[in-house]
Amino acid sequence: RGRAGTFVKNTVEPALPARYLGIGAAPGADGLDLSTGTPDPSLLPLLREALERVTTRSLVWTTSYLDDPVLPQLAELLRSTWPFEPMRLTVVDGALDAMSRIVDHVVRLGDRVVMENPGFPPLIDLLERSGAEIIPVGLDGEGMILVELAHAMTLDPVAVFIQPRAQNPTGTNMSLARCAEIAAILADTTAWIVEDDHSGDIATGEDVSVGQHLPERTIHIRSYSKSHGPDLRIAAVGGAADVIDPLVARRMLGPGWTSRLLQAVLVELLTDPASVAAVTRARSTYAVRSLALRAGLAGQGVTSSMGDGINAWVEVADERSALVTLAALGVRVAPGTPFEVAPTRSHHVRVTSGLLREDDAAHLRLVISALTSAAKAGPTLRGV
CATH class of the missing domain: 3.40.640.10 (Type I PLP-dependent aspartate aminotransferase-like (Major domain))
Incomplete structure (x- = not known):
C-alpha cells in the first residue's frame, strides 16, 4: 500500500460452534454410526x-x-x-x-x-x-x-x-x-x-x-x-x-x-390414526432398544444411564481410548466431553441406542461387545 504502510488482511474465520461440531469429532468408522442422536428413519410416520x-x-x-x-x-x-x-x-x-x-x-x-x-x-x-x-x-x-x-x-x-x-x-x-x-x-x-x-x-x-x-x-x-x-x-x-x-x-x-x-x-x-400409531410404535421400539443395550452392558459390568429416549450415556475408563477402540471395531459414537459444562467425575460416550436393531440378536451382541471393550480400555503411555 505504498506510504500508507503494510496492510495485513484478517484471515481468521468466524468461530464455529465448537461443542456442536465436537459431537461428530470421534475417529471415523466405516461400519455402524451411533454418534448422530437422530431418529431411525424407518420409525418415522410416512409423509x-x-x-x-x-x-x-x-x-x-x-x-x-x-x-x-x-x-x-x-x-x-x-x-x-x-x-x-x-x-x-x-x-x-x-x-x-x-x-x-x-x-x-x-x-x-x-x-x-x-x-x-x-x-x-x-x-x-x-x-x-x-x-x-x-x-x-x-x-x-x-x-x-x-x-x-x-x-x-x-x-x-x-x-x-x-x-x-x-x-x-x-x-x-x-x-x-x-x-x-x-x-x-x-x-x-x-x-x-x-x-x-x-x-x-x-x-x-x-x-x-x-x-x-x-x-x-x-x-x-x-x-x-x-x-x-x-x-x-x-x-x-x-x-x-x-x-x-x-x-x-x-x-x-x-x-x-x-x-x-x-x-x-x-x-x-x-x-391421522396411522401416523399416531406409527409414533406410538416408535416410542415402544426405542424403549425396547434402550433397555436391551443397557441390560447387555450391565451384564458385562459397564455402567450406563437408565434413561428415556434414543440415547445412552455410557461410562468409560478413558474417552479417547474408547473412541479409538470403537473405531477399530467399526462403531462410531459421540465423545462425552462436548456435553460437559464442567468436567464430571467419570469419562463417558453417548450412544444413539435408537439406531440399534432390537430384532437382530447377533447385531446387538456385536455392539455390546464393542462397547464393553471400549469402556474398559484405559489410557496408554502415549495418551491414546
Missing part, C-alpha cells in the same frame, strides 16, 4: 399420504404477511396437549431455533445462567456466544440435584435451562416430585425457566413441566423432529407472554412464520 391430503384438499394459502403465524387447527391441537395453560403459543423452525431466539431475548453479556451438566452441546455454544456465565447443575435419576440448584440460585441467574424428559445425553426424566421441588426453589427468584422437550412424543416419560407451578415465567419448547422427522423443522413454543410476544415480533422482521404448508402436514400427522 406421502399427509402431503397428498394437504396439497389436494386442506392447503390454506397465505393471504397476508400479517396472518397469524400458527394455523388455527395446529394451535388447538397444541393447547389441548400442552403440559400447562400457556399465556402465548407459537411455532418456530425447530427446538434449536426456539432456544436461540429465547437466549437472544433473555440473556445479556455477563449474565449468569443455569443448565444441566452434562447437557446439550449446542445450548452450551449458544450461551457461551451470548457472553453468559454458565452455572452447571448435576443430575440424578429424577432430574436436577436440588442442593446444587439451590446454591446456583444464590448467584442470581437470569434463566434456568431444563430438559424435562429424555435428557440429552443421559435420558433422565424429571419426576413429578422433583419438578415440584425445583419450582419451590425457583419460586422466590426472577429467573426464567426454559424447558426443551426435544424428544416429545417418542419419550415414555410423563410430560412434566415447571410451568404447572410457575406458568408466568416458564417457556416450554416441544420439538417434533425426533417423533415426526427432522426435516419438518417444526417446534412449538408456549408459555410466558413477556418472552414469546417479543420472539414473535422479531420473527416478523425475519422469516415471518414457519411454513404453513409444513404446519398443515404436522396437523395431518398428529390427527
Whole structure:
C-alpha cells in the first residue's frame, strides 16, 4: 500500500460452534454410526399420504404477511396437549431455533445462567456466544440435584435451562416430585425457566413441566423432529407472554412464520390414526432398544444411564481410548466431553441406542461387545 504502510488482511474465520461440531469429532468408522442422536428413519410416520391430503384438499394459502403465524387447527391441537395453560403459543423452525431466539431475548453479556451438566452441546455454544456465565447443575435419576440448584440460585441467574424428559445425553426424566421441588426453589427468584422437550412424543416419560407451578415465567419448547422427522423443522413454543410476544415480533422482521404448508402436514400427522400409531410404535421400539443395550452392558459390568429416549450415556475408563477402540471395531459414537459444562467425575460416550436393531440378536451382541471393550480400555503411555 505504498506510504500508507503494510496492510495485513484478517484471515481468521468466524468461530464455529465448537461443542456442536465436537459431537461428530470421534475417529471415523466405516461400519455402524451411533454418534448422530437422530431418529431411525424407518420409525418415522410416512409423509406421502399427509402431503397428498394437504396439497389436494386442506392447503390454506397465505393471504397476508400479517396472518397469524400458527394455523388455527395446529394451535388447538397444541393447547389441548400442552403440559400447562400457556399465556402465548407459537411455532418456530425447530427446538434449536426456539432456544436461540429465547437466549437472544433473555440473556445479556455477563449474565449468569443455569443448565444441566452434562447437557446439550449446542445450548452450551449458544450461551457461551451470548457472553453468559454458565452455572452447571448435576443430575440424578429424577432430574436436577436440588442442593446444587439451590446454591446456583444464590448467584442470581437470569434463566434456568431444563430438559424435562429424555435428557440429552443421559435420558433422565424429571419426576413429578422433583419438578415440584425445583419450582419451590425457583419460586422466590426472577429467573426464567426454559424447558426443551426435544424428544416429545417418542419419550415414555410423563410430560412434566415447571410451568404447572410457575406458568408466568416458564417457556416450554416441544420439538417434533425426533417423533415426526427432522426435516419438518417444526417446534412449538408456549408459555410466558413477556418472552414469546417479543420472539414473535422479531420473527416478523425475519422469516415471518414457519411454513404453513409444513404446519398443515404436522396437523395431518398428529390427527391421522396411522401416523399416531406409527409414533406410538416408535416410542415402544426405542424403549425396547434402550433397555436391551443397557441390560447387555450391565451384564458385562459397564455402567450406563437408565434413561428415556434414543440415547445412552455410557461410562468409560478413558474417552479417547474408547473412541479409538470403537473405531477399530467399526462403531462410531459421540465423545462425552462436548456435553460437559464442567468436567464430571467419570469419562463417558453417548450412544444413539435408537439406531440399534432390537430384532437382530447377533447385531446387538456385536455392539455390546464393542462397547464393553471400549469402556474398559484405559489410557496408554502415549495418551491414546
